[in-house]
Amino acid sequence: EDQVTQSPEALRLQEGESSSLNCSYTVSGLRGLFWYRQDPGKGPEFLFTLYSAGEEKEKERLKATLTKKESFLHITAPKPEDSATYLCAVPANSGGSNYKLTFGKGTLLTVNP
């Protein structure tokens, strides 16, 4: 069974204090890894897809990286508006092309001004 574990569960940073979030996964044949951002009372908002070890994607202050066992979401000089829960998810191939997502519990990031 596919498993996704995220750490830490919660992270408090001061504005400008860089850090990283971790997502470790156990899947039978990785077909990509997705990062989402979820604001309170909202649905997950797609950020990145990573497909192979060594791949990196960037968007503003966020950079996602992937190894064979885990992914990191690096946040450089965060701002209060980066406060959100960051979710990691992997698609499962249960047959066909539907690829249901298995999510981690997320990391609740709070950036204080």
Place this chain on the structure above:
Amino acid sequence: EPEVTQTPSHQVTQMGQEVILRCVPISNHLYFYWYRQILGQKVEFLVSFYNNEISEKSEIFDDQFSVERPDGSNFTLKIRSTKLEDSAMYFCASKRGQGDQPQHFGDGTRLSIL
């Protein structure tokens, strides 16, 4: 930018009643999904739908649940005889094509069963 739209944003229902949650996926998307998130827990898969039929369903998705795409734009989740434990956020998602393309989510319906 196109988005997935869900209605209502909040639904309060008495236990035992039926509810229908509605979703309008992104217009050129072909794969549709329902997920739910119980407060404080993971987002969990319920069902996937493609070519007017269910592709896969989780153990949660029992006979109490059904999905339908009644026309070219709407995608609905019906829960019959609701239970207290059905209280959760229900998210609709859609994906353009096959393979590992990202799923795009709506903002959810908060379902409260009294």
